[in-house]
Amino acid sequence: MYKEVDKPVKVGVKFSSGEVEPVWFFWRERKHEIDEVTLYHRSFRGEAPLHHFSVTVGDDVFQLTFDGKKLSWRLDKLWVKGRRPR
């Protein structure tokens, strides 16, 4: 299941061919190197474009969001192993 985090994070990005892609982020005093951006999508909150990146770090899955109006990054959520229903 996804666990909401919604915390500001520092993110390192690379620019290539007009696209931006996160490569690492700092969270809980640790640098997390991103292995893969599995999906990108965009939404809006009011007029602010929000750029969402689903990423993997080792075995973990996160969603990072860049607010195009505030020019800030947040860690939205992470996937935690949930108990399977019986």
Next chain:
Amino acid sequence: MSRTVLHIDMDSYFASVEQQANPKLRGEPIVVTGKPTIKSVVAAASKEAKEYGVESAMSTWEARKKCPGLMLVPGDPDKYEWVTNKFFEVLRSYSPRLEPFGVDEAYLDVTGKLEEFESPIELVEEIKGDLAEEFGDRITCSVGIARNKLMAKLASDMDKPDGMTWIGDEDIPEVLEEISLTDLCGIGSRTERRLNRLGIESVPELGDFPEKELKEEFGVDGARLKMMGQGKDPSRVLPASYEEEVKSVGNSLSLPEYKRTPRKAIPVLFKLAQKVGYRLRKRGLVAGTLKLIVRDGEFEVKGKQLTPGRYVDDGNLIYSIALEIKEELGFPATPTMVGIRASKLRPKDSLSRPLLPDRRKREKLLRVMDEVNEEYGKGTLYFAARSGSEDLLPSVGEFKRPGDLN
């Protein structure tokens, strides 16, 4: 040149998008739901969940009974809306003749594009490659190729997931022998029962049935039904132009099964009116003409417009006018889509300020509501009269036309 139509259908759509975003969900039986509670309804099931008999529209309680290890993933409408828009964008790069059919299906007339390819199969393979490059290899589609929309739609269902089926003219008689009446898009169980009462049990029997008798039972639709029985469909692939006109603002919604009655569709109209009003206000525009568009159970679209004699940008007023149009237009017994389009637009600041204090108050109220919703998210403040449509905003299964991002 004879026509070639593709029907492209994304496989297990919402579930595939979630599996693409999250590798932990790949290979797992998952369902996308509105809320991850036992009372929720399955919006989409992954192919792994489908193997257990889990289907869309099933309650999650029933789904878990069929598949005890099932994982419930809360839906993310923004994500699906983005992917849908990209999906249509990729298809449009091959032909402007794109007709979206729900959030995850579309018809594409590729007649003019075929000369660049050795065969339609090569073209479809390239489209599939483009989609994989855009989204990743977990989001796949099944494609039907045929001379018309009816047969293309039928073909896309024949090889799932990630399949491709080409029904050539010579294959049509054999295909029609093998399918049942309800396999044809536009024949539901109710129409099937009416056909059965006429003694028609199979598709070839429908094709052979006297047109006059079909017309006596179904009116003008009788001729269309006979053609369906012969695998014919003269309808064109129609781009959703009423949504794309620069000089108009419109919103439409394909209704989920449980909303397909006139009574239940009315709150949806209210919601659409609010949305059109908001979009007009955001652009500083007012509309002089409004159009109501409805699609019936047989997927026929009709519309009527009204010029009320004053310019509007207030959702409640737009709703009242839409209801007025509805009275004149009539409403189908089984509405499958409703839409409102505002046109004859002009800048609001070209009008004089309202003199009546009530109107000025109303404008202020709308402005404050818009500000709150922009700051704290869509739907934070809304009119209580929207009651009955709140489950549609935001909803996993909401139908949105491409470009309708705001």
